[in-house]
Amino acid sequence: MDSGWKNNSGMEKKAWTRTVERELKDYGLTWETISRKVAEQQKWKSLAEALTVKQNIKRI
Numbered sequence: 001m002d003s004g005w006k007n008n009s010g011m012e013k014k015a016w017t018r019t020v021e022r023e024l025k026d027y028g029l030t031w032e033t034i035s036r037k038v039a040e041q042q043k044w045k046s047l048a049e050a051l052t053v054k055q056n057i058k059r060i
Contacts, residue, residue: 027051
């Protein structure tokens with residue numbers, strides 16, 4: 001993939017990927033775990049909501 005590719009926020013893809021991997025690791029998750037969660041949409045939605053709440057609490 002083009003190394004100049006950026007996601008919607010303007011962050012380079014490699015930097016975004018590293019950020020996501022680091023955050024997944026903080027929660028004891030892997031890409032494989034997330035892939036399974038995505039396959040089960042409701043579980044993914046619940047996980048995403050929980051991570052958002054937890055992330056907001058960290059900011060306080």
